């Protein structure tokens with residue numbers, strides 16, 4: 002089914018590229034059936050064409066009736082304009098996925114055709130290598146067939162979790178933004194490792210392997226992070242000293258707050274977009 006579909010990204014930035022890379026590398030959908038389009042940056046489309054073998058097409062030259070799945074991938078602030086451009090061009094039964102943080106299926110449904118088939122999606126940049134943790138929440142009118150198509154398509158870029166839309170904000174805080182927390186952690190560990198005399202490249206690989214190992218232990222063994230942490234921690238040993246420093250410096254709280262605030266921001270974006278819609282409707 003998937004190999005016959007044509008997918009168009011509306012927006013060709015970082016997230017679109019991560020998904021394009023994962024889709025092309027999966028070999029489940031031919032690259033020439035993936036289209037990227039954006040607002041104005043033609044050079045960017047040429048780069049994506051050359052790198053992935055996809056088609057970069059200007060928005061005004063896109064044959065909308067040839068597309069099975071549209072993937073909205075612009076910033077949330079640009080969504081209103083993008084949907085205004087789209088609505089005159091698409092049919093009610095064409096599937097629209099949106100990866101935009103904070104943009105609800107209700108918003109998409111209100112701003113596309115009555116009964117438009119939409120799915121809200123939250124991937125992360127590990128899509129690039131087929132390792133995303135991606136959530137989906139279908140809209141009201143989306144058929145089972147299109148939900149299955151969405152799961153198949155996003156299965157090419159990693160694991161897919163079908164969740165209630167009310168949980169999308171916290172999912173965004175955990176997994177959409179999540180890679181950045183680990184990169185932040187790595188930046189700090191790397192600095193400490195190289196200050197102690199390791200070269201940066203070796204330090205980076207050591208940290209990456211340590212994170213991969215810890216993550217795989219959770220995925221492959223039926224054990225909680227607490228039990229695994231305790232196994233590393235010898236009484237009065239090195240880990241106990243490291244964990245105490247983390248606690249003394251607010252490490253646990255900082256991590257909780259990062260997830261909480263990213264989720265709050267996702268909710269805020271929904272509210273701000275909804276408010277701006279009301280303002281323009283009342284003008």
Ligand SMILES: NC(=O)C1=CN([C@@H]2O[C@H](COP(=O)(O)OP(=O)(O)OC[C@H]3O[C@@H](n4cnc5c(N)ncnc54)[C@H](OP(=O)(O)O)[C@@H]3O)[C@@H](O)[C@H]2O)C=CC1
Pocket residue numbers: 011012013014015016017038039040041042043045060074075076077079082083100101102123124125126177178
């Ligand atoms: N980056 C991430 O880790 C994740 C991002 N997301 C979501 O992905 C979305 C995109 O983020 P990101 O890729 O980082 O953003 P970028 O700024 O990298 O890319 C935005 C893209 O949108 C295009 N664009 C803007 N307005 C329009 C329009 N009206 N019609 C068509 N294209 C338009 C821009 O085109 P041009 O350059 O020509 O102006 C550009 O290609 C966001 O909504 C974000 O919430 C979700 C999960 C993770």
Ligand SMILES: O=C(O)[C@@H]1CCC=N1
Pocket residue numbers: 102173177178
């Ligand atoms: O920072 C952002 O808003 C986007 C959404 C999730 C990850 N990046």
